[in-house]
Structures are given as C-alpha cells and as structure tokens.
Amino acid sequence: MRPRVVAAAGGAIALVVALGACSKNTGEGTTVDNNRTQTGVIATDPKDSQGPAAEVPGAQKGGTFTIIRETPISHLDPQRTYSFAGLMANPLFARYLTTWKDDGKGGLVLVGDLAETPGTNVNNDCKVWEFKIKDGVKFEDGRPITAKEIAYGIARSFDPDLTSGPTYIQEWLADTPQFDTKWDFKKNKGSLPPGLTTPDDKTLRFEFAKPRCDLPFAVSLPTTAPLPPDKDTGVNLDNRPFSSGPYKIASNQVGVKLTLDRNTNWDPNTDPVRHQYPDQFVWSFGPTADAANNRVIADNGADQSALAFNFVPASLVAKVAGDASLKSRTILSPTPSANQLVINNQRVTDLKIRQALNYAIDREGLVKALGGQTVAAPLTTLMPPSTIGYKAYEAYPAGPNGNVDKVKELLGGQTPELVLGVADNTTEQQIGTQLKANLERAGFKITLRNIPDDAKLDEIKKKDNPWDLYIGNWAADWPSGASILPVLYDGRTIKAEGNSNQSYFNDPTINAEFDRILAMPPAEQGPEWGKLDERIMKEFAPVVPLFVDVAYVVHGSKAGGAFISSVFGYPAFVNAYVKP
C-alpha cells in the first residue's frame, strides 16, 4: 500500500511541475508600455460643463455590469465617502458641484457638474467663490436640485456622527481643524455653516477667511453631493443614499451585494461626464482578489460582463500578461499613488548622504521584486506624472540599476549606517529585503527593523521616530501640486504626532515658495509646482522617489467602457457598457 501511495503522490507532484515547466520563459512581451501623457486643466469654456457627454464608441444600452470586490465599500453615504471604491461607486448615484472629465489616458478637465462652471473666483483673491447651479438637474424622485440641497449636503458633513469623509471644505469654512466644535450641525439644522450661503436657489456662495485657491478641486469630492433635508436618514443613509445621478439604489444587501437601477429622472443633457448604458450595475463583495480575477479570466456566464475591482495580484500577473487572448480584456495604467523611500531629515542631516541614496537606488530591481511593470512604474520626481503641471526630470540620474560610482564619490570612503523601518506585511518585507541588498551593494550599511503593520503609519508620523528610512506613500485627492508638495514638505506643519510631512523636511525658503504659489490663481499654479518639485529634489533631496502603483485590471469579454481614473487610479464606470 505505502509504496503505491508514495508513487501516486510523487507522480501527482511531478505532473504539476511538468505542466509548469514545459514552456520556456524567454522574457518576450514582458515589457509594458504604460506611458500616458497627463494634461490637466480647469475648464474655462462653460460649454465644457454642459451635457450630454460624448457617446462612447461601440457602446450599447442594456445588460447588467458586475463589479467584483473582496471587501465591501466602507461608506455609500456621499458625505462619508473617502475610500477608493467609494469614490469610484459614488458618481453612479451622486453628482457633485464639479467633476473631472477624464479620457482615461491622462487628459483631465475639471468641469462643472451640478454647477454651470467650475466656480467663479469673485474677487480674484480665492476668498469668495460662487457656483451657479444648472437648470434641469433632478433627484431620483423628480424634485429639482437647487443650491439649498447642495448646501445641506455640505452642512451635514459637519456632523461628528457622519465621519470619515474628506474634511477640506469643512476645515476651510470653519478655518480650524476642529470644525465640528466650531459649528454644531445638530444644533443648527435649519441653518448653514459659517461662510456658506445660498443667495438664491441657483447660487451657492463660499466665503473663506484665508485664500482657498484649490476650492474648485475640493468640491469635486463627494462632500458636495446634494441631499434634501427630508431624505436625510443620518447614519442610515449609508445603506440607501438618495440618488442625483444616472442610477439609484435598487437593493442593498449590506456587505454582500449592491444593485443599482437606472434613474429615469436623470437628464443626460445636464451631465458632462456620466452615461446610462447598462440597465443595472451590481457590486458583488466577498471573493478574494485571486478568486475574483480567476473568475473574470475564466469568462463564464454572468462574469462575461464583470470586472474585478481588485488589481491582478502579483502572483497572477505573469499568467494574465502572458496570455495574448486576455490582452483586449485588461486595462493597464499608472496611478497617482506615489511611493517614496522617505529619509528622516532630522536624523540624516548630511545632504551628501541623501543624494547618495538617490544615486544608489536600483529601480529596475525594485520593480521586479514588486512583480513587474504591471504592479509598479519607476518614479524620479516628488509629484506623480498624473499631476497637473508635472515636469519630468531626474535630479540624480541613477540609471535603471543605480550609479554606484557616483555614490562612492559622494560618500568619500565612509559607510553610513542607516536603519530602515519596514512594516511586517508581505509587500514591505519584500521591499525591505530588496532595498537592503541594493543599498549595501552601493556602500551603505543598512539595519532592517520591523514595525507592526497596523502601527506603522502612526509610528512614522511621530516626529521623534527612531528610524532613518521608511517607505512612504501618498495618493493626492486631486491632481494638483497643492495637494502634494505643501502637505508633504512644509516644515511649519511639523507637530509631535500625526505628521503628513514624514521626512520632517523644513526649509524656510521652500516654505516661502509654498505660500507664494498657493496664493496664485489655480490655473497658473501647475507649472510652478513642477518647477518647485525639481528645486526641492535638486537642492535638498528629502526623499528617494521610488515608484507609482500601476493599476492592472481584468474584465470579462462583454464588459466595455471601463477605464482607470486619472485622478484616483481605480476603475471608473461612468462610460461602462455591456456588449450584446
């Protein structure tokens, strides 16, 4: 009996290997062209903000479009939406003051959504903004949307019970991070927060104490979705948001399945970006990333018109990319989520060492360690390429594998000993091992220290953290330098804990530059941020830019029109349709 068992087990394993080994990997077709040119502007012509949106070539009406995701969307209530899945689901049933017209290839135009234009800077000092609301915009029950309902939506975002949404507008209106104590929503239900007024049904007016030139961008977040006060169900709005977009909630089995039906009261002529092609959208939650991707790859039955929201896992990438027949069913696109090797500037005060680190980095090896070009794309700038005004440059030309000679020259014989803190999750452990080997080849001495995964973010945000290097990630809420550079590198914001400026970089000349550029009209800021980005890197090298995450998504053979949002880097569904 036993020898036969051994033979059977051995045979089975040998078979698996034989199947896997029969093809030779020659490395052909494994380079990915994911170049896209990012251009971002704010629409000056009101016509850009008018509907209807241009037809998607080949799009047809009808069918059910399914989206499979591992975990449920944390919040559906627009005022509480901040997760990527939520931000991608919301446009289906919520409209905002402004929105991005996105061609899926990096071309972005900020247009008015419910507003006729992306905002009027009344006194040209960014302190007073006015939005005119379009005619013919309606809720799902046919009532017209006016400035009052939009203002109410913003007001309810002050409610401390309705947390976890973005807080830009609230903080700017209240002029303090503690906005919910400054203006209590529950006690003032009939009124509006300070600075927010509706002079008439068609006008929404913001007045700020300080210049807030980024307001047109900030109101493109779901905080500005309208809601009639009588439809406000408080925390329960999460289960059934009240629709102003092309779809409405048909049923919601919380945590399992969300079904969206067409909203007949949505008028395409008022909407510059959304379409209403499928009869139904279904969000299905539960399968792991592996399972969901395998299901969509198999392309059976209802999965033919499905899309796996979780990116193709690194372990499946070779399978998907190696299959030519899958090529038409994948979307590949770099995202705005940028990753850096953050240098703790309080500890590593020697500019030469920081520059040497920049020369030493082997980006090609790092990308391979992460799973290849479908997972990460090398980055040499502080802002990701998807930022308005992005300027491509290499302050420290390291080549694909690092420039060891240049490192040796800068270090002048010394061996800096640095401590690299990595979270104990799979990806960061991998990055840590890779970086340690890479930097030690170049002449550094690296000590790896593990940080518990769930505590890592809090720990590196502490000013006196004990590490010299750690991995940082930043995905901006809108593609403007203003939501990246001052947030990450303004030294005046450094406090004891909870810092976004994780490199603890502080230079008065750069801080002054931030103030200068922030006071400029938003449309003129772009190129200035690009220039400042290069200047910070050349003069101070506060971090080592590593890579941007790459979105790699599979959809079924009948699913069409989905594209990777140039703003958030996740699949967008405003153009989605089902092929017959």
Added chain:
Amino acid sequence: MSLSPVEGVALAEIESGGDAGAPERRDVLGRSPGQLAWRRLRADRTAMVSGVMLIVFLVLALAAPLIEMAYGIGPREQFQNLLDGFGMPLGYAGGVTGEHWFGLEPGLGRDIFIRLIYGLRTSLFIAFAAAVITATIGVVLGTLAGYLGGWLDAVINWITDLTLAMPFLVIALALTPTLVLRFYGEREQVSSAFGVGVLIGVFAIFGWTSTARLVRGQVIALREREFVEAARASGAGLGHMLFRQLLPNIWAPILVSFSLAVPQFITSEAALSFIGVGLSDETPSFGRMIYRSLDYLQTDPAYVFFPGITIFALVFAFNLFGDALRDALDPKSSR
C-alpha cells in the same frame, strides 16, 4: 539504547552460558528488548529508507556553509538580471540551470537551492530543539503528575489547563516587540539567533501540554500494574520508579508525539514568521519560503515544487520512521 534495567546483566549471563554449551544452541540466544527492537527496525524496509532520508536531510542542513562554498552562491545573493519584466525567472521550470539547480525566486531573484539548504538548517533546528524541549518538559511533568498524584497532580493539571487556555497568538505577538525593544533598543540590528530563540521559546512554552497529558494518562494506567507494585514493595526510590520502571514502558506514544511535533513546528514557524514573530525575511527559512511560494502556484509552479517536495519528503519520512519505531518498540500494539 538502554530500555531495561536488567538488560546488561541478563545478556552477560545468558551469553556466558551459551559459550559454555554447544554452539548450535546459539539460535535460541536470548536478546534484550533493545536488541529485539533494533532487529525489528533493521528488518523493516520502510524504517530504513525513511531513516536514511532523515539522516541525509540532517547532514545537508548541518553542512549548509560547506555546500555554499562548493555551490558558490550565497543565500542572499540576488540574480535579478535573470528575471523577466514581471519578476519571473527566465528559462525553463522557474529558471533551473546548471548554475541554479532549483531555479530562482520570483521577484527578488535569490537562488532557491541554497536558500532551501539554509532554510532546512534553520527550520530543522527550530523544530528539533522545540520538539526536544517540549517532549522533555511534557515527560517530566507528566510522569511526576501521573505517578505521584495528589496535590502535585492537581497543580500540574491546573498549569496545563492554564497554558492551554492562554491565547497563544496574542501572547506571541505582544511579547516579541517588547523583547526586541528590551534587548536591541530601537535601532540595533536584531540578530537571527534572537528570532530563532524567540520561536523556540514560544513553542516550548505552549507546546508541552499535549505530551504532558498523554504521559500522565499512560503513567496512571501503569501505576497500579504488578511490576510497578513489586518494585515499590522492594523499596525502589522515586528515580528508579520513574526512569527504570515507568518511562521505558511509555516510549512508544512519546516517540509518536515527538515525530508528529517536528513537522508541526516547521509549519507553525512559517505561519509565525509571517505575522512578525520570529524570523525576518533575511534569515532563510523553510517555512517562510513555502508560505511565500504558494502565491505562485499558477504562474511559477517550480517555485512551489522544490520546497514543497522537500517538506513533503521530510514530513513523510518523519512520520514513517516514527511509525516504524513505535512498531519496533511495541510490537504488541495494534496498528
């Protein structure tokens, strides 16, 4: 192996008698239980094959640095130039070549063969040390509790229950960072010996309970048997009772639980290393390697195959040998 107090004496007496008598009486020569067990073991082909395999594994593990010298590649060396754009090894079967016998890891591009050898060393050492320590603690506490009974039994049982009730993962997770901070501060390199020590310690603290309960039960069953009574009546001391009368009779279940514990510790080591207790990614570890390779089942089966077949062979050999050893020691027991 000495299994009976009378072994040496009996052997000498019978053999001297045999020498005096006719040589053809040799075929009814008396043998000690140890000799009989060894003979049965020798006759069992499965036992021999699995035993040899275990020895090969041990030698490979112990000779890791020598193998590295002969092989010419270290466990941390990276060969990313031999990976394609997706980080997958070029060539056949996960990059198997004359230079890299078992191919390369996807992503980091380290040599699988040498990491396997080093990993075997780490994991076998941890598993063996932990199994020996848990077996020792278990046997000592189990025999004491079972034989002496009374308040000692109650106390040991109480400790066993307490240990079983303690949330193993939570304590391991909470303890490790504290220990690291205590011994290495915030910025010092944590040596891999420390990680190994923590793992062995964690396994030792939590792993002895099953052996202790098993041994206690066996001892209670034996305690009232005639030969034990006889020994007690002739005034044997505690040490003699425990080590000469009781223990030799319960080796079989102890060996089986030992042989089952070793592979279990190897796999637990993988799981623990992954949640940040014990080894970091730098220390080659067998368990960690298997854990990571599972993701690549569809795209790089060779990466799963080599560590997979090795742990399969190792655990299989261990179990077969454990089985055979039990049969040899206790032929009466039903299978």
